[in-house]
Amino acid sequence: MRRAGLPTYGLTMTSYDFRFLNMVSRTWAGRRTSVKVGLRAVKALATGRKLLSLGEALIARMRLSLEALGGELWLSAPLTGLVTDPAGRVTGVRVLRAGREVTVAARGGVVLASGGFSHDQALREKHLPAPTSTAWTHASEGQTGDALKLGEELGAATDLLDKVWGAPSVCPPGEKPFFLVADRGIPGMVIVNEAGERYANEALPYHAFVDRMYAADRPGASTVPSWLILDARSKARYIFAGLFPGQPFPKKWLESGFLKKAGTVEELARQISAPGLPAAISRFNTFAEAGTDKDHGRGESVYDRYYGDPTLPNPNLTPIDKGPFYAVPVHPGDIGTKGGLVTDTDGRVLREDSTPIPGLYASGNCSAAVMGETYPGPGATIGPAMAFGWAAVNAIAAGLE
Numbered sequence: 001m002r003r004a005g006l007p008t009y010g011l012t013m014t015s016y017d018f019r020f021l022n023m024v025s026r027t028w029a030g031r032r033t034s035v036k037v038g039l040r041a042v043k044a045l046a047t048g049r050k051l052l053s054l055g056e057a058l059i060a061r062m063r064l065s066l067e068a069l070g071g072e073l074w075l076s077a078p079l080t081g082l083v084t085d086p087a088g089r090v091t092g093v094r095v096l097r098a099g100r101e102v103t104v105a106a107r108g109g110v111v112l113a114s115g116g117f118s119h120d121q122a123l124r125e126k127h128l129p130a131p132t133s134t135a136w137t138h139a140s141e142g143q144t145g146d147a148l149k150l151g152e153e154l155g156a157a158t159d160l161l162d163k164v165w166g167a168p169s170v171c172p173p174g175e176k177p178f179f180l181v182a183d184r185g186i187p188g189m190v191i192v193n194e195a196g197e198r199y200a201n202e203a204l205p206y207h208a209f210v211d212r213m214y215a216a217d218r219p220g221a222s223t224v225p226s227w228l229i230l231d232a233r234s235k236a237r238y239i240f241a242g243l244f245p246g247q248p249f250p251k252k253w254l255e256s257g258f259l260k261k262a263g264t265v266e267e268l269a270r271q272i273s274a275p276g277l278p279a280a281i282s283r284f285n286t287f288a289e290a291g292t293d294k295d296h297g298r299g300e301s302v303y304d305r306y307y308g309d310p311t312l313p314n315p316n317l318t319p320i321d322k323g324p325f326y327a328v329p330v331h332p333g334d335i336g337t338k339g340g341l342v343t344d345t346d347g348r349v350l351r352e353d354s355t356p357i358p359g360l361y362a363s364g365n366c367s368a369a370v371m372g373e374t375y376p377g378p379g380a381t382i383g384p385a386m387a388f389g390w391a392a393v394n395a396i397a398a399g400l401e
Helices: 015-021 028-047 054-068 121-127 146-153 206-215 232-237 251-255 265-271 277-290 302-306 382-400
Strands: 079-084 090-097 100-105 110-112 164-170 189-192 226-231 260-262 325-337 348-350 356-362
Touching (some): 260 265
Parallel strands (some): 110 356
Antiparallel strands (some): 090 100
């Protein structure tokens, strides 16, 4: 069982809890939720229970079901090859286990249910928009494109290889990337390109925001990385980058130059070489005071407001005018690549001519996302992975009857 990559500080919470916790210094709902989550942690500690939530809870339940059914789980056993018969049907897999390669026969078929290629820099550079880096991904370390490569060797069709499940991220030196989800919905914050210009609604769904980062990238005004600008008031009011309201930024962020800090917006603009920043902040502040973002419509959608401050007329807008001011670089990270092997409704892997490769099935991020270029919300990866895994196994079972 891998632990979640989100910084929960040992607390067990749901995504619904987090929405209110983010406003712990602003609303009574936030304070009540913090007490509820805290008491839950104390009770678990007192009783010796180890609670799980979010994706951990889902996978734990699947792991329990596997054990109850007598299933066998091999860890540290990477897939090295697919076995085929003379007719081209997939009849098994080759796996590296305990230092030697072993072959596992599959009577009905093989289901590839792995991740994508987030941790393979060569594949990223081949398929994804530039620039791109494995340093920006939140995907598990094993996502190196093994299943994709093996499927392609058998002639599988692929799609959406130029897309990722986008995750705007801050990447402090020597630390894991931090995924900016609710952080982009707080008031008193903007994201600008290297020229200091706003180019998108900062509170957009994370997948859509990464698409905008690349779409708006241009010479002299690059969006990779962008700069997230916030003032002391917002830093004191809201959770940001895993830091509680009022909690200071790590010293090493400032000492390394990763975080920029200045007494005025003009000085901050000089530090990040973004000449247009003062004008952008002035324009944003005019919108914030009026409660309407005329450039990008921030705060107009239900999604924007979900992570905003409900005590304000526009939950996502307040002027950036209380120094000191901070700037943090933001990269177009990901929680996984989106493209992979093309499959049908039974999870069968298809060739370019749409005929299935006999005995080969796929689900998860090694397959092309059923969501296409869209992203309806959290669970858009694990949900289809479970659904198409189920469909594939049912198709295999039907073929063995």
